[in-house]
Amino acid sequence: MGDKPSVCEERVYNQIYRSHAESLRNYLYYKFGDLQRAEDIVHDSFVKLWSKCSTVIYEKVAGFLYAIARNLMMDTLRSKKVALKFEKGLVPVHDKEDPYFLLRTKEFRLKVESVISNLPEKQREAFLMNRIDKLTFKEIALRLNVSETAIEKRISKALIKLNAIEEIKKYSI
Known part of the structure; x- marks a missing residue:
């Protein structure tokens, strides 16, 4: 079991971030067309990864991140109407x-x-x-x-x- 890196190790987690954050942000931006929201969701996805690090298998971390990010983006799109009404008032x-x-x-x-x-x-x-x-x-x-x-x-x-x-x-x- 010592062969497999643990996502909970700070060094491994930081390496995962460096490897996947930019491409995940670009994926979300290209797919949904909102850069600021994409950056926020990348951050939230990595927070979720850290909170569930003990259950995520290192080899499946990219799939986990993309699935979480996609779900978070869909959640934000569902609530977009409320945010737009608020923004129009500012x-x-x-x-x-x-x-x-x-x-x-x-x-x-x-x-x-x-x-x-x-x-x-x-x-x-x-x-x-x-x-x-x-x-x-x-x-x-x-x-x-x-x-x-x-x-x-x-x-x-x-x-x-x-x-x-x-x-x-x-x-x-």
């Missing part, structure tokens, strides 16, 4: 910036985020892997086990949808 106050500029910037960011989050999953995944992770079409194709042509089409379709936003012509993506 209005930040900025004294130094032109209020019109702030409003336009916020509206533009929300439009871009909305378009990205509403992209079909495969388009969003390929687009974000290219733009966020800076992966080439070939690298994405290898990771997703599809052809480069499929990746080119997915990213092209995503860009067409993003270019439909009028302000996109003023800013670069």
Whole structure:
């Protein structure tokens, strides 16, 4: 039994975190389109892993983390309506910036985020892997086990949808 590492050992747990945290965050972000929520859920998933470390088999830790993260994300999506109602009631106050500029910037960011989050999953995944992770079409194709042509089409379709936003012509993506 001494051969198998224990998830409860701090050294092993830290190594698991270093190995899986970033890819788990990216998975959640690409799948659901919300970076802040993805980062929070990664944190919560590792807290849950630590609390259940004695029951998790080292070889199955990645599956455990992904299952917990996916379930937590689904729970947060179910409660999203309540959070959105609350957020709509909040209005930040900025004294130094032109209020019109702030409003336009916020509206533009929300439009871009909305378009990205509403992209079909495969388009969003390929687009974000290219733009966020800076992966080439070939690298994405290898990771997703599809052809480069499929990746080119997915990213092209995503860009067409993003270019439909009028302000996109003023800013670069």
